[in-house]
Amino acid sequence: MAGSTLEIKDLHVTIEDQEILKGVNLTITGGEFHAVMGPNGTGKSTLASAIMGHPKYEITKGSVLLDGEDVLEMEVDERARAGLFLGMQYPSEISGVTTSDFLRSSINAHREEGDQISLMKFIKEMDAAMDYLEMDKNMAQRYLNAGFSGGEKKRNEILQLMMIKPAIGILDEIDSGLDIDALKVVSKGINKLRNESFGCLIITHYQRLLEYITPDKVHVMMQGRVVKSGGPELAQRLEAEGYEWIKEELGIENEVVGQKA
Amino acid sequence: MAIDTKLPYEKDYVSSYSERLNEPEWLKSLRFQGLELANTLPMPKPDKTNISKWNFSDFKHEAEGKKIDSLEELPNDIKVLLDLENENKNLIIQRNQSVGYQSLSSSLTEKGVIFTDIFSAIREHSNLVQRYFMKDAVSIDENRLTALHTALMNGGVFVYVPKNVVIEDPLQAIFWQEDLEVASFNHVIVVAEENSSLTYVENYVSNNKTENAVANIVTEVIAHDNAKVSFGAVDNFGAGTTVYVNRRGVAYRDATIDWALGQMNDGNTVSENITHLIGDNSISHAKTVTVGRGDQTQNFTAKIVHFGQNSEGYILQHGVMKDSASSVFNGIGKIEHGATKSNAEQESRVLMLSENARGDANPVLLIDEDDVTAGHAASVGRVDPLQIFYLMSRGISRFEAERLIIHGFLAPVVNEIPIKAVKEQLTEVIEGKVL
Ligand SMILES: Nc1ncnc2c1ncn2[C@@H]1O[C@H](COP(=O)(O)OP(=O)(O)OP(=O)(O)O)[C@@H](O)[C@H]1O
Ligand SMILES: [Mg+2]
Numbered sequence: 001m002a003g004s005t006l007e008i009k010d011l012h013v014t015i016e017d018q019e020i021l022k023g024v025n026l027t028i029t030g031g032e033f034h035a036v037m038g039p040n041g042t043g044k045s046t047l048a049s050a051i052m053g054h055p056k057y058e059i060t061k062g063s064v065l066l067d068g069e070d071v072l073e074m075e076v077d078e079r080a081r082a083g084l085f086l087g088m089q090y091p092s093e094i095s096g097v098t099t100s101d102f103l104r105s106s107i108n109a110h111r112e113e114g115d116q117i118s119l120m121k122f123i124k125e126m127d128a129a130m131d132y133l134e135m136d137k138n139m140a141q142r143y144l145n146a147g148f149s150g151g152e153k154k155r156n157e158i159l160q161l162m163m164i165k166p167a168i169g170i171l172d173e174i175d176s177g178l179d180i181d182a183l184k185v186v187s188k189g190i191n192k193l194r195n196e197s198f199g200c201l202i203i204t205h206y207q208r209l210l211e212y213i214t215p216d217k218v219h220v221m222m223q224g225r226v227v228k229s230g231g232p233e234l235a236q237r238l239e240a241e242g243y244e245w246i247k248e249e250l251g252i253e254n255e256v257v258g259q260k261a
Numbered sequence: 262m263a264i265d266t267k268l269p270y271e272k273d274y275v276s277s278y279s280e281r282l283n284e285p286e287w288l289k290s291l292r293f294q295g296l297e298l299a300n301t302l303p304m305p306k307p308d309k310t311n312i313s314k315w316n317f318s319d320f321k322h323e324a325e326g327k328k329i330d331s332l333e334e335l336p337n338d339i340k341v342l343l344d345l346e347n348e349n350k351n352l353i354i355q356r357n358q359s360v361g362y363q364s365l366s367s368s369l370t371e372k373g374v375i376f377t378d379i380f381s382a383i384r385e386h387s388n389l390v391q392r393y394f395m396k397d398a399v400s401i402d403e404n405r406l407t408a409l410h411t412a413l414m415n416g417g418v419f420v421y422v423p424k425n426v427v428i429e430d431p432l433q434a435i436f437w438q439e440d441l442e443v444a445s446f447n448h449v450i451v452v453a454e455e456n457s458s459l460t461y462v463e464n465y466v467s468n469n470k471t472e473n474a475v476a477n478i479v480t481e482v483i484a485h486d487n488a489k490v491s492f493g494a495v496d497n498f499g500a501g502t503t504v505y506v507n508r509r510g511v512a513y514r515d516a517t518i519d520w521a522l523g524q525m526n527d528g529n530t531v532s533e534n535i536t537h538l539i540g541d542n543s544i545s546h547a548k549t550v551t552v553g554r555g556d557q558t559q560n561f562t563a564k565i566v567h568f569g570q571n572s573e574g575y576i577l578q579h580g581v582m583k584d585s586a587s588s589v590f591n592g593i594g595k596i597e598h599g600a601t602k603s604n605a606e607q608e609s610r611v612l613m614l615s616e617n618a619r620g621d622a623n624p625v626l627l628i629d630e631d632d633v634t635a636g637h638a639a640s641v642g643r644v645d646p647l648q649i650f651y652l653m654s655r656g657i658s659r660f661e662a663e664r665l666i667i668h669g670f671l672a673p674v675v676n677e678i679p680i681k682a683v684k685e686q687l688t689e690v691i692e693g694k695v696l
Contacts, residue, residue, distance in 0.1 A: 096671070102665070
């Protein structure tokens with residue numbers, strides 16, 4: 001199967017009457033890994049959340065298309081079933097619902113009504129994915145993210161990613177709060193999905209994640225826009241030199257959203 | 262407040278009812294006393310709920326029920342409550358006011374366990390029943406409804422577990438109000454002697470949507486030294502029934518009484534669940550769930566009173582409110598003077614599903630001793646939109662996402678229900694109500 005294409009065109013997003021994204025353009029195609037970097041408060045999470053349909057964000061202009069279909073017209077669950085996945089920076093805790101029940105509901109939601117996954121097959125797949133991510137099996141019977149450590153939550157997001165196998169994954173700071181071993185494991189999980197039919201947008205602050213997951217393209221966000229794009233070498237330069245040189249190059253005084261250029 | 266509703270049943274009736282049942286003199290005179298007190302005592306006054314207009318007088322007092330020859334033939338809403346695969350059923354089905362079905366494993370009979378309908382118990386173990394009936398837990402003169410209950414008691418069960426007897430399999434009572442107008446004046450007594458333990462689960466089922474009926478239920482649980490009682494219940498009275506249910510426990514030294522109550526009535530309800538921790542080191546967990554819907558009004562009190570030293574009481578109430586239902590959740594932890602090193606904790610959570618519903622969480626701590634610990638948490642809120650977003654972002658529909666969150670919210674209590682079939686049925690009732 002050839003991969004899907006996610007096209008973000010001139011996206012403007014407002015939250016509580018404040019414009020956060022001011023015209024983002026980005027295209028991701030199956031088989032490609034893109035990294036989005038940028039200082040705090042520059043709109044990275046806003047971009048990820050708005051694509052998925054977070055209720056707080058209002059799209060005031062622009063479009064998001066998945067294989068030509070208008071994503072912004074879809075409900076959040078339709079977006080997911082169309083092939084989008086958002087690994088969240090701060091996943092919700094839902095007590096009373098076990099991780100395993102939730103995962104099975106998600107997988108079944110992605111399948112046709114007459115084609116639900118059998119319990120046996122589900123458990124087999126989940127066990128395999130948990131082994132791969134070196135997760136404690138008891139986690140499956142614990143309530144979804146409830147009392148999970150920061151690192152456990154992130155692993156749980158990748159577990160879901162591996163089992164749902166979306167067309168396009170958007171991972172918001174999947175590396176934050178991970179120790180080096182966990183970082184390796186999580187990277188291993190993401191790399192396992194690397195193929196023609198999977199495209200990924202990885203939001204991160206650190207080059208260290210990109211040492212394990214080599215991006216095809218790197219984008220830098222400032223003031224609610226993508227201000228620079230390049231190859232993996234761009235991430236390396238950011239790691240070595242920080243963001244100052246970009247700001248100088250572009251004449252940006254304050255990179256945070258809401259500031260004048 | 263003056264009560265002008267006349268009593269529906271008079272002394273002549275009560276007298277002949279008692280005689281027809283061949284009741285001992287002590288009970289007959291207690292019934293008369295109840296009738297008299299009912300004329301003078303005030304109604305119970307649940308905090309923040311006005312019950313003065315509720316129907317407590319329009320009902321039918323008597324209805325017989327047929328014997329149940331085979332459990333397989335029961336209607337589905339009763340059958341789902343049964344663990345049909347288990348041969349060793351300890352089960353009583355009260356059909357209207359008759360014993361429709363009764364079984365108790367022979368090994369328990371041999372150990373001296375009594376599990377029988379209340380009238381057989383009164384005939385066969387009169388002294389034992391008299392020792393506990395409206396004595397240590399509930400009193401006849403607490404209010405007009407406890408008095409009326411005594412006068413008109415028309416069903417219930419008696420459970421007695423002798424010293425050192427540990428019962429593994431649960432005892433189950435099903436109160437099937439097949440007649441749509443018949444009242445339930447059930448009296449349930451559970452006595453666990455020293456070092457004994459048991460699990461008891463009861464179900465109330467009625468299907469009266471429009472027919473008026475009344476339930477006035479008193480349950481008394483006595484846990485003697487070092488005894489352990491797990492008490493589960495699912496109340497499922499129809500919309501036409503006004504319910505007053507008073508479940509009370511008394512725990513002596515080192516004893517434990519745990520409650521898991523699924524309060525799923527569709528009509529107006531006053532529910533009081535009170536445990537007295539008399540003995541040192543006694544413990545109680547009182548967990549309840551409820552779903553309010555339609556225009557029903559409900560008032561729930563969960564109260565644990567600490568007398569013994571080092572006693573522990575934990576109250577957990579979870580309620581989901583929809584339509585224009587309204588509920589008050591009173592959580593009361595009371596530590597008496599002298600109950601040093603006791604711990605009183607409580608948590609009340611109300612999830613609102615509609616703009617018109619009302620939910621009040623009313624946590625109260627009354628502490629008359631210095632050297633104790635206590636805490637409470639209460640919240641009334643809506644479904645968190647971020648939780649919905651998270652679930653929907655995994656392809657789950659809004660409807661299914663809400664369903665998962667509501668089940669999750671009620672799970673801490675539902676999971677405590679001891680019989681698997683009853684737990685599953687409670688889950689199904691919740692499903693039917695919230696969605
Ligand atoms: N509810 C809100 N009300 C007002 N401003 C908000 C709200 N949520 C986010 N913002 C602002 O939007 C801007 C972009 O936030 P966003 O979370 O997208 O940044 P980010 O690039 O992901 O930052 P970080 O690297 O710290 O995660 C910030 O200035 C933030 O303060
Ligand atoms: Mg962010």
